[in-house]
Structures are given as structure tokens and as C-alpha cells.
Amino acid sequence: MASTVNGTPIMEAKLADLLEPAKSLLKNYSLAQLVQRQFYTDGEGDAFFVELDSSVPSSGFEILFPELAKEDILVEGWRHIHFSLVLELKRVGLVIEGHYVKEPVPVDVSFRLVQGSSGYVEDSVELNDTRPGGYHERLSFRDILDAKLKSGDPKYAGPDDVYGEMDLTRIFKVFGRFLRDWTMRHKFIEKD
Amino acid sequence: MSRRYLSPGGGGGFVDNREPKTSLAQLAEVAAPIMEQVGGPFSVRLAVAGESRAIFKFPGVPGQPVDLPIPALEPEKYGIDGWLSISTTVEFSPGNARLVFMGRFNAGEKVPWTVEVQLAKDTAGESGEDSFVIRGRDGTVDATTIFDIMQVRLRSGDPKYARFSDTYPTLDVEGVLAIITRYVKDMAERKGSAQSPEPQPAAQPQPPAPPEGPAQ
Numbered sequence: 001m002a003s004t005v006n007g008t009p010i011m012e013a014k015l016a017d018l019l020e021p022a023k024s025l026l027k028n029y030s031l032a033q034l035v036q037r038q039f040y041t042d043g044e045g046d047a048f049f050v051e052l053d054s055s056v057p058s059s060g061f062e063i064l065f066p067e068l069a070k071e072d073i074l075v076e077g078w079r080h081i082h083f084s085l086v087l088e089l090k091r092v093g094l095v096i097e098g099h100y101v102k103e104p105v106p107v108d109v110s111f112r113l114v115q116g117s118s119g120y121v122e123d124s125v126e127l128n129d130t131r132p133g134g135y136h137e138r139l140s141f142r143d144i145l146d147a148k149l150k151s152g153d154p155k156y157a158g159p160d161d162v163y164g165e166m167d168l169t170r171i172f173k174v175f176g177r178f179l180r181d182w183t184m185r186h187k188f189i190e191k192d
Numbered sequence: 193m194s195r196r197y198l199s200p201g202g203g204g205g206f207v208d209n210r211e212p213k214t215s216l217a218q219l220a221e222v223a224a225p226i227m228e229q230v231g232g233p234f235s236v237r238l239a240v241a242g243e244s245r246a247i248f249k250f251p252g253v254p255g256q257p258v259d260l261p262i263p264a265l266e267p268e269k270y271g272i273d274g275w276l277s278i279s280t281t282v283e284f285s286p287g288n289a290r291l292v293f294m295g296r297f298n299a300g301e302k303v304p305w306t307v308e309v310q311l312a313k314d315t316a317g318e319s320g321e322d323s324f325v326i327r328g329r330d331g332t333v334d335a336t337t338i339f340d341i342m343q344v345r346l347r348s349g350d351p352k353y354a355r356f357s358d359t360y361p362t363l364d365v366e367g368v369l370a371i372i373t374r375y376v377k378d379m380a381e382r383k384g385s386a387q388s389p390e391p392q393p394a395a396q397p398q399p400p401a402p403p404e405g406p407a408q
Contacts, residue, residue: 038253046251047249047250047251048230048249048250048251048252048253048254049247049248049249049250050247050248050250050258051245051246051247051248052245052246052247052248053244053245060257060258060259060260061257061258062254062256062257062258063253063254063258065253067253068253
């Protein structure tokens with residue numbers, strides 16, 4: 001398994017850094033797509049899935065996935081989480097899906113960021129408060145990075161965070177910060 | 193003769209005709225080191241719902257390349273044979289490979305038949321589990337085993353559903369799927385399109401006779 005890219009742990013690499021290794025891996029095994037998905041839950045049933053778009057190569061296959069510690073990914077609040085890297089010949093996608101709860105707000109979360117050769121080609125974040133009448137919001141990771149405090153400082157991003165230039169760890173951290181704040185802001189359901 | 197299709201870079205690639213087939217018993221053996229590196233039993237699901245794909249489920253992330261001679265199934269072929277959907281999973285546990293087949297078959301009735309087969313083999317080719325169940329639209333059930341089906345012969349003495357090369361201890365995934373398909377197709381023809389499957393005794397083994405024709 002390749003858990004580093006040019007000596008850099010994958011979690012410290014940008015999505016753009018994964019484009020070439022992904023391309024070369026897929027070409028080696030004559031695959032058009034390789035989906036790698038780590039599933040963690042706060043109960044039993046953790047699993048790692050590999051999905052090949054065609055038959056299994058006769059020479060076997062390897063994967064390109066970070067070494068993840070469960071406690072780093074399943075941070076406080078996540079009931080279950082899918083962390084996926086979708087490798088294609090010209091694109092690499094980071095997908096996070098799961099269920100997050102910060103009492104009393106339960107949220108279904110979907111995060112999708114796809115890196116193409118000239119930048120992100122897909123960027124979507126969707127949050128759905130699963131309580132009756134709960135709030136539903138669609139936005140982008142760029143929106144999250146652009147959010148500012150009254151002072152003008154970034155609300156969730158760090159001073160060095162630049163859209164398109166962040167490593168996976170930073171993306172996770174910023175998104176986690178946003179998620180915690182989102183549940184706080186939507187604690188109460190407005191009634192008409 | 194198998195052909196290898198190389199990738200543009202010259203590496204990897206597929207073999208279009210895997211010969212000899214890897215038996216379930218051999219798969220159980222080959223899977224042992226993989227189980228060791230992923231931390232326990234794992235499974236692979238093949239050719240789900242008409243698309244050619246393979247989905248591995250591991251308890252942990254493999255530390256090394258995964259090399260497992262899983263057969264290349266052709267979903268299109270099964271569609272032609274009358275399958276509406278099939279799901280084939282091979283579950284690996286220490287010393288064992290278990291094939292779980294689930295399919296919906298168009299027997300010409302309003303509601304498709306559901307077919308479930310489980311066949312487990314250990315590394316010696318011994319079976320710990322062998323069941324073959326077909327359910328009709330009104331819940332009627334036909335239950336048998338792969339072993340019994342393999343004993344069924346034509347008047348000529350040729351195997352009716354198995355290939356000449358099939359032996360029970362060395363069955364491979366493609367071979368089992370071929371037997372399942374031949375049996376279900378034959379059953380549908382026998383029952384006719386207007387009738388649903390009725391309960392009937394399991395396929396009865398008949399005395400084997402030496403093969404007369406060329407191996408298929």
C-alpha cells in the first residue's frame with residue numbers, strides 16, 4: 001500500500017499531489033476508477049472497502065490510501081463516517097459522508113471535493129438536520145473558507161489556508177470546525 | 193490459451209481466459225496471507241446488478257498489494273441467460289472460502305424467481321455448507337444442493353448440469369455459476385412459463401456413467 005506520496009504522508013498531501021500517483025496506479029492495473037473507502041462507526045462494523053470498476057487485475061492491485069487512526073477521524077460527534085478517496089485517471093475525489101451529532105442536533109453530512117488537473121472541479125457540502133423540521137443547507141468548501149468574523153478574520157480557516165492548496169488534514173480540521181459551529185447555530189428549530 | 197492485455201505503460205493487465213480456474217479450495221488457501229495483513233476475514237462481491245465490478249470488504253487497510261485470482265465474470269452473459277440481477281460474494285475466513293450467490297431469474301412469470309446458493313469449501317476441498325434454494329412467486333420452494341445437481345446425468349451418462357471437468361472438491365466460482373444457471377434454466381423450461389415452481393424433492397443423484405462425448 002502506498003500511504004505516502006514522494007515521502008509525504010497522504011494526509012499531509014494536497015489532493016493535487018495525488019493526481020500523478022493515482023494515474024500511474026490506475027494505468028498499471030488497467031483500471032479507469034478505484035474507490036477506496038474507510039468506514040468507521042462508534043460501534044462495531046469498521047471496514048475498509050475497495051471498489052474496482054472492472055474485474056480484478058490478474059496481477060493483483062495495490063491501493064493509495066492514508067494510514068488513518070480511528071480516533072483522528074472519528075472525532076467527537078461522528079456516529080459513523082465514510083472517508084473515501086476516489087481515484088480516476090484525471091481526477092481525485094475526497095468524499096466524506098456520515099452522521100454527526102452534537103446534542104441536540106443530529107446531522108447527515110455529505111462533503112465532496114474533486115481535484116482536476118487545473119483545480120477543483122467539484123465542490124459541494126450538504127448538511128441535513130434530521131429532526132422534524134430540521135434545517136437543510138447546501139454550500140461549498142469555498143463558502144466555508146470565505147466565511148469571516150465581524151473582525152474580518154476567517155471564521156473557520158487558519159491564516160495559511162488557501163483554497164485549492166490545503167492538505168487533507170487541514171481540510172478535515174476546517175470542516176470539523178465548521179460542523180461544530182453549524183450544529184451550535186442550528187440548535188433551535190424555528191417554527192412558522 | 194490465455195491472453196494478457198497490458199496497460200499502456202506495459203504493466204499489470206488482465207488475462208481474458210484464466211486457465212486453469214482457481215478452485216474455491218485454492219482461493220481459501222491463497223486468501224490466508226491477505227487475511228493476515230488485513231487483520232481477519234474479508235469478502236469480495238462480484239458483478240453486482242448488471243455492471244462489471246468487484247467490491248472488496250476488509251476489516252482493515254491492506255498493507256501490501258492484494259493478489260487474489262478472482263474470476264472475471266461477464267454480467268452481460270448472465271443477462272442473456274435470463275438473470276435479472278445476480279450478486280456473487282466470496283467470503284474468506286481462516287481455512288475457508290464461502291460462495292454466496294443471490295439472483296433474480298426471469299422464468300417467464302409475473303414475479304421473478306429468487307435463487308440463493310451457499311457453498312463453502314475448506315482448503316482440502318471439503319464442503320461445510322451446500323444449499324441451493326429457488327423461491328417462486330407464491331413462496332413455493334425448491335431446495336437441493338450443488339452436490340446433488342452434479343450427480344444428475346443424461347441418459348447418455350453425461351452430466352446434465354456440470355461440465356465434464358467439474359469435480360465437487362475442486363469447483364471454481366465460474367463453474368458453480370454455470371451449474372446454477374443450467375439448472376435454473378432447465379427448471380424454468382420444465383415448468384413452463386405459465387406455472388410457478390412447485391415444491392418438489394431435491395434433485396436425485398443417478399448412477400454415474402462414463403462420459404461418452406468430448407469434454408465441454
